[in-house]
Amino acid sequence: MLLFVTLLFTTLATAQTLTIRQESASSGAVKIASGDLLGVSVFDVPELTQELRVAANGNVRLALIGDMPVAGLTTEEASQNIADALRNRRLVLQPQVNVLIKEFSSQGVSVVGEVQHPGVFRILGPRTLLDIVALAGGLTKTADTKIMIQRRSGNGEKIAARLKSDDAGAALAGDVQVFPGDMVVVPRAGVVYVIGDVAKPGGYLMDSNGSMTLLQALAQAGGPTPNAAPSKSVWLRKQDDGYSSDKLDLPKIARGEARDVELHANDVVFVPNSRLKRTFASVAGIVGSLGSATIYAGVH
Numbered sequence: 001m002l003l004f005v006t007l008l009f010t011t012l013a014t015a016q017t018l019t020i021r022q023e024s025a026s027s028g029a030v031k032i033a034s035g036d037l038l039g040v041s042v043f044d045v046p047e048l049t050q051e052l053r054v055a056a057n058g059n060v061r062l063a064l065i066g067d068m069p070v071a072g073l074t075t076e077e078a079s080q081n082i083a084d085a086l087r088n089r090r091l092v093l094q095p096q097v098n099v100l101i102k103e104f105s106s107q108g109v110s111v112v113g114e115v116q117h118p119g120v121f122r123i124l125g126p127r128t129l130l131d132i133v134a135l136a137g138g139l140t141k142t143a144d145t146k147i148m149i150q151r152r153s154g155n156g157e158k159i160a161a162r163l164k165s166d167d168a169g170a171a172l173a174g175d176v177q178v179f180p181g182d183m184v185v186v187p188r189a190g191v192v193y194v195i196g197d198v199a200k201p202g203g204y205l206m207d208s209n210g211s212m213t214l215l216q217a218l219a220q221a222g223g224p225t226p227n228a229a230p231s232k233s234v235w236l237r238k239q240d241d242g243y244s245s246d247k248l249d250l251p252k253i254a255r256g257e258a259r260d261v262e263l264h265a266n267d268v269v270f271v272p273n274s275r276l277k278r279t280f281a282s283v284a285g286i287v288g289s290l291g292s293a294t295i296y297a298g299v300h
Contacts, residue, residue, distance in 0.1 A: 030126070030179040032070050032078060033152065034058055035105025040082065043096035048086075051102065064091050075099040101125075104180035111136040113186035114143035128175040129161055132184055142205070144189040152181025190265030194221035197228035197273045206265060214261040215253060217269060224250065229274040235261060236268040 032038070034054050040062065042048040052060040058071030065085050070078045079097040086095040108120040109132055116137025123132075129147065133139060151157040161176050178184060190206040199222025206212045214235070224230040230250035236243045250271070252258040263269075 037103035039100040039102045107180045110183040114140040126177045132178045144187045148185040150183040192263045193268045196271040197225045234270045
């Protein structure tokens, strides 16, 4: 028996609350890269004001100092190194140096994954994540609420920003900056499948915390039909070497006599028909049914 699962979509707004978490120990400040145009100024010493292009070897040639490596440094670190060089050479007694990135060498932000228009978007300076998502046409209806940002520095630094549909005002206050050369990755949200004799078989989007219990999934699927045998339900979870399975007594779980189950993405809950004796008695039978079913990418 074929099970045709039609998955409907729920919309995620792009102007959502951002809870930002650093994935690495570093601050997330953008690093200077080869090809960047720097503006260097020294307070009260206008003759040392310069615009310098970072060479392919990562150096800039500073007036009175000469070549200095700056690629891979933040602007604050470069400012401190230039100030130290001026002080150590006794060129300026108490130098106050300011370094700004006036033009980025890599001026495109790559946006991939669950957005309406993935691609590379040209920006001349830092933009907020909400701006970048808007440039890509907004999130798709199957987008996860956790967005990853890969910094352009190439040192593996990543930032995760979780979207929540709570307070749009807080989104503006807590937005994170994206720099030219960064990559923004919007993954697909986790989906759990409830199939068999339920009112609305299909796939159901996990919430903003990436979690869903068995009873929550069953409620979204409309519960078992009158012809179902809920006490003989089966729960499948895909493993590296196949599927693990557990029998579920849904009436006992609903009455609180057995624990509810925390589902993972791609888990399958199968509720059999009371008239079917052996058709789906095995994991192989259920997996075979899934393999022959048409499951569309989407969620209820």
